[in-house]
Amino acid sequence: MKITEIRYGMLRVPLKTPFKTALRTVDVIEDIIVEIHTDTGNIGYGEAPATAVITGDTHGSIIEAIAKFIAPRLIGQDVANLNRITQLIQTSLEKNSSAKAAVEIAVYDLFGQLYNAPLYKMLGGGDPVVTTDLTISVDYIDKMVADSIQAVERGFEALKIKVGKDIGVDIERIKAIYAAVEDRALLRLDANQGWTAKQAVYALQTLEDAGVKLELVEQPVKAQDLDGMRYVTERVHTPIMADESVFGPTQVIELIRMRAADIINIKLMKTGGISSAIHIADIAALHGIECMIGCMLETSISVAAAVHLAVAKANVITKVDLDGPSLCAFNPVDGGVNFNESEISITDAPGLGIREIRGLQRL
Numbered sequence: 041m042k043i044t045e046i047r048y049g050m051l052r053v054p055l056k057t058p059f060k061t062a063l064r065t066v067d068v069i070e071d072i073i074v075e076i077h078t079d080t081g082n083i084g085y086g087e088a089p090a091t092a093v094i095t096g097d098t099h100g101s102i103i104e105a106i107a108k109f110i111a112p113r114l115i116g117q118d119v120a121n122l123n124r125i126t127q128l129i130q131t132s133l134e135k136n137s138s139a140k141a142a143v144e145i146a147v148y149d150l151f152g153q154l155y156n157a158p159l160y161k162m163l164g165g166g167d168p169v170v171t172t173d174l175t176i177s178v179d180y181i182d183k184m185v186a187d188s189i190q191a192v193e194r195g196f197e198a199l200k201i202k203v204g205k206d207i208g209v210d211i212e213r214i215k216a217i218y219a220a221v222e223d224r225a226l227l228r229l230d231a232n233q234g235w236t237a238k239q240a241v242y243a244l245q246t247l248e249d250a251g252v253k254l255e256l257v258e259q260p261v262k263a264q265d266l267d268g269m270r271y272v273t274e275r276v277h278t279p280i281m282a283d284e285s286v287f288g289p290t291q292v293i294e295l296i297r298m299r300a301a302d303i304i305n306i307k308l309m310k311t312g313g314i315s316s317a318i319h320i321a322d323i324a325a326l327h328g329i330e331c332m333i334g335c336m337l338e339t340s341i342s343v344a345a346a347v348h349l350a351v352a353k354a355n356v357i358t359k360v361d362l363d364g365p366s367l368c369a370f371n372p373v374d375g376g377v378n379f380n381e382s383e384i385s386i387t388d389a390p391g392l393g394i395r396e397i398r399g400l401q402r403l
């Protein structure tokens with residue numbers, strides 16, 4: 041199975057409600073879709089969101105990176121040589137992690153199709169069902185409480201509460217949500233870099249003293265502030281998870297060396313795809329560090345790849361934040377992974393199992 045052509049499209053999917061974090065507000069997912077065509081007629085699918093505030097990727101940079109740097113290296117390559125292809129992708133240019141991820145995901149999709157097996161089996165196998173949390177956008181306290189109650193009523197057993205705004209209001213937000221859903225859902229916080237180290241310690245110690253139980257707190261401080269992250273990790277009982285601070289294995293090794301965080305959030309759009317995500321999971325496993333699998337604002341195309349990876353690495357990836365498809369007003373994909381609120385399940389279809397993407401605008 042040889043790669044003959046790489047095509048692109050723009051996929052727009054409105055969100056059910058605006059997605060609001062300390063970094064940005066989004067109403068519509070607008071992601072670049074990659075199709076890799078082959079001489080056997082098989083097509084592999086990938087997706088890249090332009091999360092400029094986190095990865096630096098824009099629609100223009102994703103297309104340019106693929107068209108000028110990645111695609112020319114892949115034409116004519118045999119999909120059976122997966123490791124050679126992933127190396128060609130990863131060494132094609134610096135950074136541009138979402139562009140690399142979209143192409144890698146499509147190649148892994150084809151690799152599964154080549155051997156007629158679902159991707160998770162090619163990655164080592166596992167139990168093909170996972171449970172995701174749901175994100176509660178940062179907002180007025182009453183709205184966040186109402187959204188949290190509604191999420192629990194929809195069956196979500198873990199909520200990812202977005203904070204990182206005014207520290208005093210954040211503390212009130214969390215206390216109010218905890219009082220409303222206390223025993224019915226695990227609470228994860230994500231400050232998206234919005235606090236200083238001292239503010240984070242103050243907020244988390246205040247919440248601990250008030251008896252508010254949090255499963256973890258994600259990225260309390262700026263991405264580059266590993267000293268600040270360690271400062272927080274050393275002073276609170278609540279586990280601290282690194283997200284924007286870690287993209288690839290080098291940063292993970294440094295984070296572990298510094299003991300700056302307790303948990304690592306792996307996202308394919310930061311790692312540049314599946315190959316590097318596997319390296320991170322393996323490094324974390326060697327050090328006894330747990331991982332979460334997360335996503336950006338992505339639909340069921342690229343999130344499907346994250347699900348396959350999570351299933352195959354379930355002993356390391358113990359926490360799942362793959363709610364992108366649950367945030368979408370509709371599923372643009374025919375086939376693929378089944379996203380049913382908190383429950384996500386993989387079928388036996390080869391690769392990612394995607395048959396068609398509806399509403400794709402060709403570029």
Ligand SMILES: C[C@H](N)C(=O)N[C@@H](CCC(=O)O)C(=O)O
Pocket residue numbers: 061063064091175200230232283334335336337361362363364
């Ligand atoms: C969608 C997911 N639950 C999430 O919160 N992901 C990111 C932010 C994604 C974005 O801004 O596109 C995170 O910070 O964990």
Ligand SMILES: [Mg+2]
Pocket residue numbers: 230232258259283284305
């Ligand atoms: Mg995060």
